Amino acid sequence: MHKEYANLRRRPLFAPVWLAALAAALVVALAIWIFASASTTTILVMRHAEKAALPAEDPPLSLAGEGRAQELAHVLGEAPAEFRIQGIFVSEFRRTQETVRPLANRLGVPVIVVPAADISLVADRARDEYRGGRVLIVGHSNTVPEIVEKLSGQEIPAMAETEYGVVYVVSLPRFSRASVTRFDFP
DSSP, X not given: OHHHHHHHHHHHHHHHHHHHHHHHHHHHHHHHHHHHHTSEEEEEEEEOOOBOSSSSSSOOBOHHHHHHHHHHHHHHHTSOGGGOOOEEEEOSSHHHXXXXXXXXXXXXXXXXXXXXXXXXXXXXXXXXXXXXXXXXXXXXXXXXXXXXXXXXXXXXXXXXXXXXXXXXXXXXXXXXXXXEEEEEOO
């Protein structure tokens, strides 16, 4: 009986040590979560490259479009590792997929096909699945403005059928408002 009483007396001494260690682990985990969630998600939204005239239903890229796709792969593929695209979203149409194929091959990143009509799906997946990362969304002249607005809450002007070099950079910080920057590439 004396032995059991001695063991019980020693155990309470270790309780503050274990509680302090547990509290320290929780503080470290909370700090890591805050740091990870404070990062900014960067989403590039652009229209597909120039398309051929025929076939009218789902045309491939024209020669100019193929050149633009190669230039896109060169520009985004040469970025330093901390700025590289980590995922690409495209619609089910051939021209969006052909626009990103050289870049996806160069970077070895996944190309995720989502229906062009489902703006919410592409915006939500890009924001949620690549939080804190960098994503490229390639859409169409009628979907790019809607995607940017869905991501940022900011309305942008409609795109003309002849606009192909416009890229919107949407920055989504975790704890502040989104910002949109427009770049025009030749």
